[in-house]
Amino acid sequence: MSMNWINPEEYPFNSFLLLDDHFIRVIKENLQGLESKKHLGIALAYNPAVLWYFSEKCPECKNHFEGLVKEVSKSLSKDEVRESELYIINLLDTMIVYAYPEIMDELTYITGWEKERILSITDFNDKKVLDLGSGTGRLAFAVAPHAKYVYAVEPGERLRYYLREKQKKLNVNNLFVVDGTIQSIPFEDDSFDIIMSGHVIGDDYEKEYQELCRVLKSGGYIIDCPGEDERKKDGPIQEMLELGFEYSHYESKFGGDVYRYWKKVIK
DSSP states (O other), X not given: OOOXXXXXXXXXXXXXXXXXXXXXXXXXXXOOSHHHHHHHHHHHHTOHHHHHHHHHHSGGGHHHHHHXXXXXXXXXXXXXXXXXXXXXXXXXXXXXXXXXXXXXXXXXHHHTOOTHHHHTXXXXXXXXXXXXXXXXXXXXXXXXXXXXXXXXXXXXXXXXXXXXHHHHHHTOOSEEEEOOBTXXXXXXXXOEEEEEESSOOOSSHHHHHHHHHHHEEEEEEEEEOOOOOSOOOSSSOHHHHHTTOEEXXXXXXXXXXXXXXXXXXXO
């Protein structure tokens, strides 16, 4: 789903050559509608380097992507091809900003967010904290001055590089950047006092929750604290409530609805 984070006209389709296998897998799993598959097939057929890269970087996705291009006409005009490219770039604008961390870090959902939104949920002092899907470190750098250690788990290689450079620039010595995903967190059981994320939980609530609980100490907190935008929502996420999360709501400075969720887990 597009977040309207970028102007698609400003980006070449080759931007997808900057993605890691995790994000390519997400594209395969999430673009299942007929319209989106049609446009992705056209864009890949006329950008063979991207098709090759997707297939080599994520071998289990190869048959899927190659299947999308089989029926694509070889006589489409440049305008028709670009229309499909723009459709996919717009639809996957989050993937594009993951490839350009310096742009991601200037988005209003990050710059318009205040660190008290996370710090007010629980006490971070002297805690061992996990930030899942850290991105450019919105949450990680907010809590680092208070926590004992912060582990920023991020599957994107370019984002991990950006996090490490930002860490050096800000002279943050208690933050550690690690490759990983919410589906398979690279830490032992009962490792953390607090686990936090934003815009990460939601592909499979129950399985993700179980994995979060695995690495969380008994009595620890799981927190979902998203950034700010203009999007209106119908209410809190029911799946989070069914898992026992508490929540609070506020209106962002851009007019959107923001829901924060937290749960103290007793094992």
